[in-house]
Amino acid sequence: MIKLWRLTRAPFVALDGQGALLNGARYAPAGVPVVSLASEAGLAVLVALRYLPRDLQGIPDDFVLGWTEVDAVPERVPDPDEDTIRAFVGEWLASQRSILAAVRSRVLPEADVVLFNPAHPAAAAVPPLITRAFDFAECLHTPPMLARYREQP
Numbered sequence: 001m002i003k004l005w006r007l008t009r010a011p012f013v014a015l016d017g018q019g020a021l022l023n024g025a026r027y028a029p030a031g032v033p034v035v036s037l038a039s040e041a042g043l044a045v046l047v048a049l050r051y052l053p054r055d056l057q058g059i060p061d062d063f064v065l066g067w068t069e070v071d072a073v074p075e076r077v078p079d080p081d082e083d084t085i086r087a088f089v090g091e092w093l094a095s096q097r098s099i100l101a102a103v104r105s106r107v108l109p110e111a112d113v114v115l116f117n118p119a120h121p122a123a124a125a126v127p128p129l130i131t132r133a134f135d136f137a138e139c140l141h142t143p144p145m146l147a148r149y150r151e152q153p
Helices: 018-023 041-050 082-095 144-151
Strands: 002-009 035-038 063-070 100-104 112-116 130-133
Touching: 002 041, 002 112, 018 035, 035 041, 041 063, 041 112, 082 100
Parallel strands: none
Antiparallel strands: 002 035, 002 063, 035 112, 063 130, 100 112
């Protein structure tokens, strides 16, 4: 079993790939359902932060951090460049030879972005995300000790 993480807005927790189908995905061809998950909770947060405004003003307050477990070993995606990754993932999705594929994260190379194929025959057996509320302001607040360090010469 592999535990996989996702930080998303509450209305989009379904592991159906509709977001990628409608809006595209970084590693998949346009118009194809796929779900991007992370091998680590921290990576899920870092990836989400890349797509948010730097000042975090006006972001929706309905984000949730969720996880699920999948009984599969991800297929490793070769990653010399993004075009190769996208071509491999397109072929992988179409072939349905496995339910998961892992791409080394560009944000945190020690972890993986794990792609989930919702069209795979085993996808229906994957449990939905177990979620908890996630607050970016709480996560990124400046600790009091940091202010003290900034005051020192």
